[in-house]
Amino acid sequence: MxxxxxxxxxxxxxxxxxxxxxxxxxxxxxxxxxxxxxxxxxxxxxxxxxxxxxxxxxxxxxxxxxxxxTEVFETPEELASVTDDESTANEEIAQCLKSMIMYLPEKYKEAILLTEYHNLTQKELGERTGLSASGAKSRVQRARGKLKEMLLCCCQLEFDRRGNVVDYKHKSDDCKFC
The missing domain is CATH 1.10.8 (Helicase, Ruva Protein; domain 3)
Structure with a gap:
């Protein structure tokens, strides 16, 4: 075999x-x-x-x-203050997303931080916040959708065939996230 x-x-x-x-x-x-x-x-x-x-x-x-x-951030302030010297497009966009999380409504910010950075499952998120498993899943999906919307308002992205960001351009110089 x-x-x-x-x-x-x-x-x-x-x-x-x-x-x-x-x-x-x-x-x-x-x-x-x-x-x-x-x-x-x-x-x-x-x-x-x-x-x-x-x-x-x-x-x-x-x-x-x-x-x-990877490093787990304990507070939103720590998350927002992270900078990375490497300058690939994916890493730069990731930094923008980290900043954008701070602008989400509290319930969505909490959902993203706990699932994406503290590695809780959506079920664990539900148990921790008093939501049903489907409610927690919906909250995470809505938070991701809001982040995507914020990112697309701020930046024009170019992807490779695998979905990796290969290049991006800010739509305006006054983006408060990046």
């Missing part, structure tokens, strides 16, 4: 992560999961899609863990 699948799986993974080393680690993880869970596969005809689902989930897990390892 390794000989047949390792090259196409590695290509699949490398298209979705930046580092060859990370791709290799994810590939090893995929084969570990295949080995330990193959007994639960019900339909052998769907083996290929099952394997690629494991790969997609492993990539998502990789990014989830990487996000968790």
């Amino acid at each position: 390794w000989e047949e699948l390792s090259k196409p799986l590695k290509r699949f993974i490398k298209l979705r992560v930046k580092s060859d080393q990370d791709a290799e680690d994810i590939l090893q993880n995929v084969f570990y999961k295949i080995q330990t869970n193959i007994g639960g596969l019900r339909d052998v005809d769907k083996l290929n899609s099952w394997i690629y689902t494991i790969a997609k989930n492993s990539i998502a897990d990789f990014y989830r863990i990487k996000k968790f390892e």
Whole structure:
């Protein structure tokens, strides 16, 4: 199985992560999961899609863990004061978004900070704020929508085929966010 699948799986993974080393680690993880869970596969005809689902989930897990390892900001003031010397478009837009969060209504600001920066699930957000799971999910989605609206009012964005910001231009010099 390794000989047949390792090259196409590695290509699949490398298209979705930046580092060859990370791709290799994810590939090893995929084969570990295949080995330990193959007994639960019900339909052998769907083996290929099952394997690629494991790969997609492993990539998502990789990014989830990487996000968790990044710095967590305790207060909105700390979040707003962060600056980064690197100047890629994604990082600059991320800084704008961090500033924009401070302009959200309190309930949306709280939802974004707790889910995106303190890594709470939407269910945990609901439990913490007294909302139902669907109410918490709606609040996070509305907050994201408001951030997107603010960003698009402020900036003109150019994306690559993967959805990464490759360039941006402020629509006016008096943007209060960036």
